[in-house]
Amino acid sequence: MRIHRRDFVLGASATIGLTTLAAPAVLGQGKPRVVVIGGGPGGATAAKYIARDSQGAIDVTLVEPSRSYTTCFHSNLYLGGYRSYESITHGYDKLAAHGVKLVHAAAAAIDREKKQVALADGTRLGYDRAIVAPGIDLKYDSVPGWGRDHEKTMPHAWKPGEQTSLLKARLDAVPDGGVIVVIAPPNPYRCPPGPYERVSMMAHALKQSGRTKCKIFVIDPKDSFSKQGLFQQGWERHYPGMVEWLGPKTHDGLKSVDPASGTVKTGFESYERCALVNVIPAQMAGQIARDAGLANETGFCPVKPESMQSANDANLYVLGDATIAGDMPKSSFAANSQAKVAALMIRGELQNARTFPARYNNTCWSLIETDDAVKVGGRYEAKDGKIAAVETFVSKTDETPETRRQTQAENMGWYAGIVTDVFG
Amino acid sequence: MPQIGFRRTGVRPGGTMPLGGAVACLAALAAFLCQALPGSAHSTDSGIEGDPALGAYLSSECVACHQASGVQVAGIPAIVGWPRDQFVAVMQSYRDGHRDNPVMHNVASRLTDEEIAALAVHFGNLKPTGQ
Structure with a gap:
């Protein structure tokens, strides 16, 4: 193999990275702190990636009242008898190995003025950046x-x-x-x-x-x-x-x-x-996001498409089902994808880490009957002020049984992969 | 321009792949390539050295499905420890539409040669650690 060094050319949308390289907001002020509210696919992924990739340089606290998380995704397969309840339930214990501090308590409010997350018991956690990933509330x-x-x-x-x-x-x-x-x-x-x-x-x-x-x-x-x-x-x-x-x-x-x-x-x-x-x-963003003024009249939270930063507060990032994510659906895959963008941008801000333009991805598999699964998905980028679909795909009605069987095999492999990525 | 190292026809109708001894021991890779490349695979070096930092970032997209430990589950193949040129050839074939898995085409179609090379370095350097 020929080896020659070639610097990566960032391209037209490189301004995000270059900007964040210029002046980290809190460098020199002690160890920067990130508080993550919500331990679903968005929050847990972001907490893991920031803690793991900053290698201890950023203090990461994940606030999540539950000791384990039962996934919505594949809960229909539990309903159909294809999966056990235990197989869709995951603990948070492995996140600690990546450096995430777990606080099993309910986050009650965000004090944007003081940059603190208030817990239900009155404890306050200061932050330089907070990630708000509360999921949905039901109407x-x-x-x-x-x-x-x-x-x-x-x-x-x-x-x-x-x-x-x-x-x-x-x-x-x-x-x-x-x-x-x-x-x-x-x-x-x-x-x-x-x-x-x-x-x-x-x-x-x-x-x-x-x-x-x-x-x-x-x-x-x-x-x-x-x-x-x-x-x-x-x-x-x-x-x-x-x-x-x-x-x-x-x-x-x-x-x-x-x-x-x-x-x-x-x-x-x-x-x-x-x-x-x-x-x-009908649904809306989780209460803590709405109470903090992060949602608009739709009940969901607008974000900057190049970073997942809240449109209303530069110190807050919002992930997953609580957001208005343009063309992206509200899915665990999307939340996981958004979390990785936010994690990188936050490390860029707090740690001077090298950043790259945001790119998002999603696939949703659905099982109709044994060995008959279908999928829909797309890739997304920040474009014209929103997260816009660049290319999408969906299964076809005339697919062969073998294709449908393979799609279900993908579905099962994806589940194992994403829960490892989120909780492992 | 990097050469697309992948031929569809006319070679080794029996499906044997000229991958070399080092690859032959990688059962997961071999099985995957056998399934995906019914003819044969000739890979060539794209001539681009991958950027590890870029590869690490881009890899976060891949590990939503493919486990970084090298564990293979159901229909998602393991992709760690592959020779770089093979990784490049496989990704190029998805990008170019020679393979038709829509998820992989969707992922690969936005990757530049530099990005594919970066991913090849990242995953090539990983060792299978999973059970």
């Missing part, structure tokens, strides 16, 4: 008749953990011939293909156990949804007569639900004595 008032008090009767299972187990238990108890209603959320929401993969996994579990007289109705406020043609083809192919998707033109709006009687009313129909109603409500 409990977005479905008439349903609210926080009803989430055990009509589970949402759109936040990982107890709700996931509850939904599976309720699905397992549905008798043959029972009616299931899934109320899909309006845009924007966490995991665009998620409700429809969930429907597929529900149908799979019912079919596997001989409950093929069951019927799943999807009441959707949207005219179309992610991978629609692929899912609908899959439902007809694998679960004939078991799944019916209804868009707003065919249900005339969701009017109300009654958790006590198991009723769902739309403009055209009334579904009574449902065996299971899964309400996936």
